Amino acid sequence: MLHTEGPLLTVDVGARETQTEDIDDVLESYVGGRGVATRLAHERIPFDVDPFGAENRVYFTTGPMQASNMSFTGRMNCTSVSPLTDGLCSSNAGGFMSRNFADTGYSAVEFTGKSDELVVIHITDESVEFEPVPDLAGATVPETVSYLDDEHGIGADQTAVVGPAGENLVRFASIMTSEERAFGRGGLGAVLGSKNVKAVTVEGDSAPDIDIPSSQMEIHREAATDDHIMKRQGTVAVMDLANEMDGLPSYYFSEQHFEGASGINGSAVEEKKYKKGTCSACAFSCKLPTRDEEAGVETEGPEFEVAMAFGSNSGVDDIVDVMKSNELCDRYGLDAISAGNTVAAYLASEDAFGDVDRIHDTVEKIAKREGIGDDLAEGIARVHDDLGVEDWTVKGLDFAAHEGRVLHGQGLSYAVSNRGADHMYAVFYSQEYPLVEEDDAYPPEGFEGKPQRLIEKENQMALNDSGVVCKFSRDFMTPERYEMLFGADFEDLLAVGDRVVRLERHFNNQRGFDRSDDSLPYEDQLPGFEDALDEYYERRGWTEDGVVTDEQIPA
Numbered sequence: 001m002l003h004t005e006g007p008l009l010t011v012d013v014g015a016r017e018t019q020t021e022d023i024d025d026v027l028e029s030y031v032g033g034r035g036v037a038t039r040l041a042h043e044r045i046p047f048d049v050d051p052f053g054a055e056n057r058v059y060f061t062t063g064p065m066q067a068s069n070m071s072f073t074g075r076m077n078c079t080s081v082s083p084l085t086d087g088l089c090s091s092n093a094g095g096f097m098s099r100n101f102a103d104t105g106y107s108a109v110e111f112t113g114k115s116d117e118l119v120v121i122h123i124t125d126e127s128v129e130f131e132p133v134p135d136l137a138g139a140t141v142p143e144t145v146s147y148l149d150d151e152h153g154i155g156a157d158q159t160a161v162v163g164p165a166g167e168n169l170v171r172f173a174s175i176m177t178s179e180e181r182a183f184g185r186g187g188l189g190a191v192l193g194s195k196n197v198k199a200v201t202v203e204g205d206s207a208p209d210i211d212i213p214s215s216q217m218e219i220h221r222e223a224a225t226d227d228h229i230m231k232r233q234g235t236v237a238v239m240d241l242a243n244e245m246d247g248l249p250s251y252y253f254s255e256q257h258f259e260g261a262s263g264i265n266g267s268a269v270e271e272k273k274y275k276k277g278t279c280s281a282c283a284f285s286c287k288l289p290t291r292d293e294e295a296g297v298e299t300e301g302p303e304f305e306v307a308m309a310f311g312s313n314s315g316v317d318d319i320v321d322v323m324k325s326n327e328l329c330d331r332y333g334l335d336a337i338s339a340g341n342t343v344a345a346y347l348a349s350e351d352a353f354g355d356v357d358r359i360h361d362t363v364e365k366i367a368k369r370e371g372i373g374d375d376l377a378e379g380i381a382r383v384h385d386d387l388g389v390e391d392w393t394v395k396g397l398d399f400a401a402h403e404g405r406v407l408h409g410q411g412l413s414y415a416v417s418n419r420g421a422d423h424m425y426a427v428f429y430s431q432e433y434p435l436v437e438e439d440d441a442y443p444p445e446g447f448e449g450k451p452q453r454l455i456e457k458e459n460q461m462a463l464n465d466s467g468v469v470c471k472f473s474r475d476f477m478t479p480e481r482y483e484m485l486f487g488a489d490f491e492d493l494l495a496v497g498d499r500v501v502r503l504e505r506h507f508n509n510q511r512g513f514d515r516s517d518d519s520l521p522y523e524d525q526l527p528g529f530e531d532a533l534d535e536y537y538e539r540r541g542w543t544e545d546g547v548v549t550d551e552q553i554p555a
Contacts (some may be wrong), residue, residue, distance in 0.1 A: 002064045002212075002485065003064055004027055004102075004107045006107035007105075007106060008022075008106065008109075008110065011109065011110065011128060013111055013115045013195045014054060018128045026039050026040065029496070029499070032107065033465050033468040034061070035462065035499070037090060038504055040059060041057060044057055044110070051080070051187075051191060054195070057110050058079070058080045059078065059080065059109070060108070061078075061108045062098045062468055063077075065468060066101075066468065067210035068216045068281070070212070071219060071282040071284050072477075073098075074094055074280030075098055075468045077092055078090065078183040082191075083171045084171040085186060086395075088504050090504075092468070093181050093184070094181050096157035097177040097178060103202070104204040105207065106123075109200075111197065111200075114194065115197065117132050117134060118133050118137055118167075118197075119131060119198065120133050120148070120197075120198050120201065121199075126204070136198050138167065141163045144161045144198060154201045157280075159178075160176070160199065161198070165190070165193075165367040166189035166192060166333050168368060168369045170366060171187045171378055171379045172187045172334065172335045172342070173189030173190040173334060174329075176189075181279075184335040185335055185419065185422055186397065186419065186420075187338075189333050212485070215481060219476050229266070231286055232270050233270050234301070234304070236303055238435070239266060242402070242433075243257060243261045243265075247407065248261060249399065249401060251315055251344075252314075252392070253392045256406065259317075260312070262317075263318050263319060264312065264317060264322055269307070271319075272291060272323065273288055273290050274289060274291055275289050277300060282470070286472060287301075288303070292323065295320050297324050302319075306340060308400075308401035309337050310326065310339075325359060325363060328360060329363065334367055337400060341380060342379060345383070345387055346362060349387035362376065379396060381393045391521065394420045394517075394518075395517050396420060397421050400424075401423070405522050407428070407433070408446060409432055409442060410423070410428045411522075411523075411526055412454060412529070415519060415520050416518050416533070417458075418508055425461060426461055427457060427461060428457055430474060450532065451539055452535075455498075455536065458497065459497030459501065462498075466500065502554055503554065505542070505546075506550075506552070509547045514546050
């Protein structure tokens with residue numbers, strides 16, 4: 001089975017010591033990326049760890065497909081215990097860092113301990129250096145990127161940066177790479193910030209020699225020539241469809257249709273797009289560099305989730321206002337989905353939907369933990385009672401844009417996801433709009449046949465995150481192509497994903513998670529939900545309380 005190669009680098013941030021060790025057995029069983037990081041985290045992070053404690057660890061990993069020239073492979077993985085969900089969380093970022101990371105020769109890098117001063121950690125294939133950077137305290141992401149370029153000649157594509165939000169331990173702070181791409185969900189930027197790490201840089205010329213089958217170029221050619229709407233509008237292309245289905249969360253989830261959708265939809269974004277945007281080696285080019293000269297705003301996006309969170313969910317119908325919110329999140333290092341939904345919760349409490357000035361001011365206050373921002377920085381699950389609004393989260397993670405009250409399989413996916421209400425854990429929404437061929441589609445309502453398919457999708461997405469392969473490759477990566485690329489039967493590859501999901505679940509179980517956490521704020525609106533949950537557990541082989549026993553821990 002194809003897998004990444006190279007040793008694990010451990011960086012003790014507090015002691016400023018490093019060591020390397022071979023992890024060939026882990027690489028062979030878990031391929032790379034999320035799989036390898038999850039296995040290592042399960043072995044090395046105490047089950048009772050404080051997410052902000054020195055004993056928590058942060059893993060950066062990439063996969064064997066970063067040795068290819070194939071589209072959909074410009075991504076990498078970050079894993080830690082989330083300060084937002086309190087469970088094990090992996091986040092996936094695109095951009096251009098992954099191949100620069102691979103050039104260091106390491107298959108994985110883990111950070112542990114806590115520095116007594118703010119540092120940048122420079123990792124090359126020859127050394128690890130700790131640079132004290134007290135003057136960067138409070139620096140924005142662009143300011144930090146400029147410093148690294150000016151002082152060291154290190155480009156944005158070689159960096160993972162924490163903004164003010166991460167330094168201030170905002171529970172949904174992101175780690176930014178390539179300046180505008182994010183390891184977003186789960187607040188891993190706050191974990192790195194808790195270790196007093198402002199940035200990590202990577203450089204080298206020691207990428208492992210991994211033989212990728214020539215079939216990669218067939219996929220690459222198809223990605224280059226396919227006339228897909230995402231190349232023009234990104235993920236926000238689906239907004240009109242969602243709105244037509246009464247499946248667009250609006251006004252802090254109180255409504256499911258937004259009358260102002262035409263002002264923030266795919267066409268609105270396309271009008272502001274001024275060039276192509278992509279990730280490393282990818283010819284699909286689905287990213288969205290946008291700008292509005294009159295407003296003086298330039299950013300990348302927004303994608304559908306952000307257009308929902310800062311748009312319909314906040315009562316905003318002007319794409320330029322959403323672009324400004326997106327730009328602020330990138331600048332300060334905030335997960336734009338969680339930031340937007342949290343701001344929407346605040347707007348609901350103040351009866352202030354559509355107040356754009358207040359929205360932008362609140363984003364800055366959250367990042368700096370000033371005033372009301374100090375409370376909102378804790379996330380919806382911890383602040384909703386004080387605001388007097390409903391808790392629209394699963395396991396502490398707020399909802400993505402794909403509406404589980406309409407797409408019932410996606411609702412089930414939100415409930416059982418080890419990461420919380422995240423749309424990319426299984427990408428089940430694609431089956432129900434549908435965005436796939438008719439033979440692979442399911443009706444939006446009901447659960448017939450969905451628990452088993454959900455398991456397959458979760459396992460496949462865990463495999464993608466281990467590969468590492470972008471999830472928007474779904475129209476190009478057939479089972480036969482997985483087999484050709486990874487040199488194994490598709491069922492054996494899905495078994496890798498199953499092991500990853502089981503390890504995540506077991507880790508979270510040890511932290512107290514069980515069936516009671518696999519719940520939805522609207523499950524009473526989904527007839528058959530509890531039966532579907534029972535079927536999901538049974539097919540997974542877990543207990544009826546959603547627990548992976550010690551005997552079920554994979555090797």
